[in-house]
Amino acid sequence: MIATLNKSKTALxxxxxxxxxxxxxxxAGIxxxxxxxxxxxxxxxAKEMAQETINELNIFEAIIEGFNEAEGTNLKLADITNLEKAQEWIDDFLEKYSKD
Incomplete structure (x- = not known):
């Protein structure tokens, strides 16, 4: 699972x-x-293609939306406990395409 919901269903x-x-x-798609x-x-x-793909996917919003629908929660982006770290992972991903 791409994220873990805490026991009180208030954070991911x-x-x-x-x-x-x-x-x-x-x-791989890019x-x-x-x-x-x-x-x-x-x-x-390549950099622009990667950035547009990430922007269009709205990864974090999709994760939140999925959990809200599946778990009946009302989570927001601020409820992702390691959002800054996950954003760093995306930045590292985008850096790969900055070198072309």
Whole structure:
């Protein structure tokens, strides 16, 4: 599970391993797009593609929404206990595409 809900159902903790696996799947999709663009000899900005993908996914909002629906909770972004750390994981992910 990508996050763990605490016993009182008032906070979530993003699970590092599962979150990193999800980012790896996102990365594979971006890499596939880049390969197609290269093959077609079209220009691309890898950093921009990665940033747009992350922005469109709204990862944290999707996690919160999923738990709210499944658990009948009313959690908000502020209820993610390790949000800053998870944001660092996303920043590390985006850094990979800044080097192209």
């Amino acid at each position: 903790t993003i699970n590092r391993q599962e979150f990193k696996l999800a980012l790896e799947k996102i990365s 890499d596939k797009q880049i390969a197609s663009l290269k093959k077609a000899k079209q220009g691309y900005d």
